[in-house]
Amino acid sequence: MEPILIDIHCHANLYLTLDQVIKEAKSVGVEKIIAVGMSALSIERILEISDIYEEIFPALGIHPEEVRMNNDIENQLDSVINIIRENKNKICAIGEIGLDHHFVKEKELYPLQKRIFEIMLSLAQELKLPVNLHTKGAEKLVFDMLPSFNIPNVNIHWYSGPEEFLNLGIDRGYFFSITPAISYSPAVKKTVEKTDEQFLLLESDGPVKYSGKTGTPAMIRDVLKAISKFKDIPPDELENQIFENTKKIFPKLF
């Protein structure tokens, strides 16, 4: 099988011109896109677009910022859990889930955020699915919680936390996905520098903006080039390695 590029973390439901975004991605060899869920609303939409576009693969979960975006999330929990269970054969991962103590400043929301994360990790264990994790500002807590769950594989998305936990994640064999922020972020560069290429993945986190430009799956072609330069690995060889990594952690994409 020829290697292809795969954007393993994209909020594809948020684009107004998804047709165009997919077309651009394919023009640079990005053939598959994992669309990650965030909320009760977005998971319905993600299932819809994955039915429409063969390039889109759904990952479902509740984002840690949902506790402050959605006052009703506690009441919606059961329905979200049901939707995830009902679609277990369609989804390739549980995500985007995790803890956030950086954007979520309201400490009174932390217990609920933690409870939701625990439920999502239990679902991943029950359904034998990998997880796609957001850890911003709560790296220690997330890393402390993970060993209690038996989860096939862990993907840490856009890691930018302390080096101590980067090292711990590397020791535990977690996969780190790299965004276009590699062009300016010292923390992302550090992650690339320290992580063996056997544990790297590519992601756009689109439509998040990078230096004012809307992030798209097509941009991961340049992320690959940047990693290749940074680690001094020929682009073809790296593309092949990252393709193998992606197959290993997300077998349901194939």
Ligand SMILES: [Zn+2]
């Ligand atoms: Zn994201």
